[in-house]
Amino acid sequence: MSISSDTPHHKDHRQRLKKKFSESGVAAFHDYEVLELLLSYAIPRKDVKPLAKDLLKTFGSLKGIMDAEKDCLEKVKGIGPHAAILIKLIKEMGILYLKEKAKEKPQITCTSELIDYCKSYMGGLRDERFCVIYLDAQNRMTDIETIQEGIVNQAVVYPRKVLENALKQKASAVILVHNHPSGHVKPSDTDIRLTKTIQETARILDIIVHDHVIISENRFFSFREEGLI
Numbered sequence: 001m002s003i004s005s006d007t008p009h010h011k012d013h014r015q016r017l018k019k020k021f022s023e024s025g026v027a028a029f030h031d032y033e034v035l036e037l038l039l040s041y042a043i044p045r046k047d048v049k050p051l052a053k054d055l056l057k058t059f060g061s062l063k064g065i066m067d068a069e070k071d072c073l074e075k076v077k078g079i080g081p082h083a084a085i086l087i088k089l090i091k092e093m094g095i096l097y098l099k100e101k102a103k104e105k106p107q108i109t110c111t112s113e114l115i116d117y118c119k120s121y122m123g124g125l126r127d128e129r130f131c132v133i134y135l136d137a138q139n140r141m142t143d144i145e146t147i148q149e150g151i152v153n154q155a156v157v158y159p160r161k162v163l164e165n166a167l168k169q170k171a172s173a174v175i176l177v178h179n180h181p182s183g184h185v186k187p188s189d190t191d192i193r194l195t196k197t198i199q200e201t202a203r204i205l206d207i208i209v210h211d212h213v214i215i216s217e218n219r220f221f222s223f224r225e226e227g228l229i
Contacts, residue, residue: 013047014040031062038090042083051078063217066091067124095120099144114141114175115213115220122179123217130178132162134171135210143169144177159198166207173208177215185214185221187228195223 017037026034035052043051058076059065065073065087073084098117114133121144122129130148133141147162166174176195187195191214199209212223223229 013049032056034062035065038086039083042086043078043080048078051076054078063124115215118177118213118215119217119220122177122215125179126181128179128181130176132165133175133177134166134169135173135175136170137172139173139210142171145169159194159201162198163202163205163207166202167205171207173210174202175210176212178212179215181216183216183219185216185219187212187214187221187223192228195229199229 014037017033017040020028020033021037029037032049032052035055036049039048039052054076055065055073056062059068068087070084070088073079073087074081095117098113098120101113101117122131127149129146131144131146133144136142145165147165162174162176176198178191191212195209195212202209209229210224211229214221
């Protein structure tokens, strides 16, 4: 069956993108084509290639787009609430996937799955966040909880709060995680003091602090790997 000459060219192009994805996945795509295909599900009856390129120009990369706040995305001409929500949903689903993948590990201390999840969850944040990962007696991840948002220091992150929550979770061990938005992952003196205080208090309660991981967008620092725990 022939396609009518009245058929918009982008409709045929969308079908080709879907076919290309079905056959080869995103490995065969340019970044703007990945965005084109995604935006086609939120913006019907419109050529979205220029919009995809505008997003990349504005935010620099696919990661930059995914990390952008919803209201920032909507400032790009042509991006409405539906498209912005879809972009944010894709990122949040990816974070949930990595969390479930990490929880599937028979044992977890500082696995690559855990690092991937933490980078995705915290690496792109503009503000500092301190989280605790709770582990059961078999070192399986049971949950992750944000203890503090904002500046992380010993005066704000109370060891008592960390360990009270660990007891409520019936955790046998914990992994401390926080991000450095600056990109520098070397621990500060405050980070080291806080870690030692939590570790010493946890020991009294028979809770093991397996590690304290500092995350940035592209790097991480493990207290355990560096001999600080």
